[in-house]
Amino acid sequence: MPEVRVDDEFSTLRTVVLSRSELGLPETPPETWDTDFLGGDAAHAATPGADLDRDLPDFARVLRREREELGSLLVSHGVEVLFPRLLTDQEKAVSQGRGYANLFVRDPLITVGNLVIEGSLRFPYRRGEVLPLRDVLRERVDPAASVRVAVPVPEVPDPGDAILGSGPFLEGGDVLVLGRRVYVGTSGLATNAAGIAWLRKFLAPYGRVVEEVRLHPGMLHLDCALGLVREGLMIVCEEALLDGVPESLDSWDSIPVSFDQATALAANGLPLNPRTYVTDPEFEDVGERLEAFGVRVEYVDLRATRSLGGAFRCSTQPLARYG
Template sequence: MIVVDACDEWSPLREVVVGTAYGAMFPAEDPRMIEATMPREHWAEFRPGHSFPSWIVEAAEQELQALAETLESLGSVVHRPRRVPWSGLGGYCAAMPRDLLLVMGNRVVEAPMAWRSRRHELLAYWPLLQQFRQSGAHWLPSAVDLSVDPLTSGPSRSGQWVIGEGRPAWDAADFLRLGPRTLVGQLSHVTNRSGIAHLRTQLGPDTRVHLVQPHDPHAMHLDATLCPLREGLALYNPERLDPAQLAGSPMEGWELVPAPLPEPCDSPPLYMTSPWVSMNLLVVDHQHVFTEARDEKLQELLVSYGMTPMPMPFRNVQALGGSFHCATLDLRRDRRRTEASSSAGSTSG
């Protein structure tokens, strides 16, 4: 029986979903979205019916399988989504479960994602969701009309983001969990203020959402900007975030460590991310953390803070748009060491 109970990013990992690269397609989105979020040199790849190179997809699936096997060897129960023929659905892939689903305690919340190419992504996780519900977890569907395109359903209040406010939109990867009732998140090209209000409604008034404002004109997903390693310690992206911006947040008083500049990566291409995807880490417990095998400077930094890096090849998964954090959805973490954690935080937005 699947057990769902996770409320932070660092407690010992006991149960997890690892994505699959099967059938990965380039997202076919409005050019305005692609130009706002994707690396300029790869814009031409984002067209209908265009698959990622087969050698990258095959290598990415091998990397994901290796991650699943390693997690099992560490004692975690691992689940995989079912394979879906994305080419017939105009879809993307199921390699990044963290983008679609947010686990908060025993609640699993579906994100009303802004990208049209991801409207059918829930199909890959539906058998698992049925098991979640049977085991007593609370399933919270988005309850949003996803046929409404947030790019054309109203202007952005600030003009900074490509999506408007006509319908709620948020991606789960724009949020990080700091305790049973505390989230840190951001507005971005895929998360709007209507979406923040929707998430607050879904989670209830006892959950606080504090928004940070990174200096990132291409903002889409917070987990390459901020990475909690354990309670009181986090990596931050020095190009995007000034630690002073976290004053008054639930992370005030934390030790904030600038991540090293990413190692160059020419092959395979990073079609959908910046090199800062190196910060997209999976913390297994208060000490162990998965890193990409070639990110040696980052590994050295983690060692200096008492962490034990677990380097694995993951460049092909990164080519599909994420890394260890995005490619996993932690269902259960051991809360025994975090029940006394403070959930105090301020609400903004």
């Protein structure tokens, strides 16, 4: 029987889902896309209705190569790597101009212990992003000693609604697990109060405590501002945390990064275990500081991936990470 269990952000990674590289952009004007949070050059994403494979094949090849290199590294460390299926033509067509994505597996799923939650994404083009993951859920999650639920489907927003409706929105990039404590970020760009309230009520019977972390409105997700490397060590952008570092983490050693570094995803690396961490060569300075704490650092260039707003944590969804 497959095992589903995620104890925290840094215990030994055993089974992970790795992202595909499919994206169809909305047919609305680019100025309506709400992409100010992107830290990289998003100029390639400026054509309404563009499909990566059809219209930007060279970029799509680079993107796939980055994920393949990350997958190879994971396998070399003994991690079982699973993949979502590709989007179907029907799934692309039903988007009706809103766009579609099969790009970052972190946000449409949330794994807390043996609880697997299908998220509810704020951006309309991402709201079907969980669908290619359903085969993995049926094959690996449902047979396990686990619970699978879904956040209620968000309401359809009125035309011109800047907040895109009342949700509830709950995205995996905003959720960090640390034993019984679950940190949930909210910036106005992704997870909202209704999503946090739903998660708090769902997790309470399982003994989990949800702690909201308010974020700078230019920070997409909590995992862009805060990375838990191992017990007692974190990477953090304090400028992005409106109320400062959570009190429960105040005694931890920290590797600070600037707001610009955070938006470029310097905190969005991936611990393979408490002794090994993966990041981008762009953040070699962060890697050197991690090594000073005795952490071995591996590097994979995810420049193209980062230009779309996500990096290592965004591209992976753990199903088994424990002791």
